[in-house]
Amino acid sequence: MTSLAQIDSSQANPVQPRAVGELLLSAKQARGRSVLDGLRCSGAMKALFPRGSDRLEAIMINSSGGLTGGDRITVRATAGPGTHLTLTTQAAERAYRAKDGWARVDTRLEVQDNARLFWLPQEMILYRGSALQRTLRIDLAAQAQLLMVEPVLFGRAAMGETLDSARIHDRIEIWRAGRPLYHDAMRLEGDLAAQLARPAVAPGCAAMASVVFVAPEVETHLAAVRALLPDTGGVSLLRPDLLAVRLLARDGFDLRRSLLPVLDRLSGETLPTSWRL
Template structure:
């Protein structure tokens, strides 16, 4: 008889825990206020709703503490007719080293007729070894307004981090009345620090922000926004009501120093309090 000690059994590879989360939110108008119409969250995704006089503000929270390989996060939100909906985050999101798999974040937003939608997440911080696939798609009605920002930090320079191994695939698409209005895509893989050092990519900067402002008053803000930008930033009027901004900075502190005054101006001084904590 063969004893159990004589049987060479392969050890099963331990399964790493994966975070999954989903958030669904919609707004409606109640008298002069924007209020919750529908709300549901599951898994790692949570939300807080600070009191507001008019707009509906949602602070999204990823309770898993960050993103790593195999994580799945999905956000769905709709600003109902004639409502004002703002979505932000409690703090910076972190994409940590992925030992296996890719973290995926998928966001789908809508703004109905007469609505104002603000997508204002705080920074995404990429750590060495991170692997992230992220997409943002926004559908706007013909007269809907939008303020969108996506800041990204490639490592933390103050901590001496060098992002010599990471992967980021990031896509943004905005459509109006079903037609493409704005598209942007980033794909970086391998030694990101070396790639960002190239003049044609980031010229050594390790922090970037993409901002889109869609509003009938967009053109009126162009000169003032340009005056707030450093030499490593630029602003263009892509349509009479579409202002696009790209900002590069050496680190997160410098990025915020230039970005916050622009967001204050374009938001009408209604930037979420969580941005200043």
């Protein structure tokens, strides 16, 4: 295991970045619709905006084709008062073998009063030898709503790959009105396949997803979501307005087969088209 001190030391002498990208965007209300208020893309990060609904949907694209040691990706997005903003990705993201250094992805999202944010990136696929550090912080106003999913695939089962060497440090923080609401962290290094195979971790599984739903009506979805999950999934009502789902699966195909009905239910059948391709 790598200590925090070692991580800080490596940051003092970073490797030359292979790709750097930044995406900054915000949404506002205009004539009863959620529309783009501000946008800035730089480096490897781009965004597309499908039309045809009252919500604003942004498809995030990393034009570098994946992540490897030294890469830096930053995303900042704000859903203004009363807006509905959906953020997704064009396809699954890939964390490739890192010769040295870490790939770092830092995401900060703000959801203002009476706004809704759907954070719906597709899978992050970890390749053998990858090294990924991700942070996701979401700040909710008192009356804001959120649907968040973070799926991860540990290796490429279809390619016969065993993830016997990889590193991932992943942290999710959700705050509401300046107070902590939900914190989750994952820290795995070395032979990830062997670690996941432990009986108390994820035996027989190489894919996982975390879902968080924050809204006044979450309790009405509890029984339905529970019925949709396989034996390797679970759902809990952590607060009267906070639903949390953790799902394990053998591979990416099985993960999607279980995850899509859950996301359809919680999103009100408004899952982005890119999830269907």
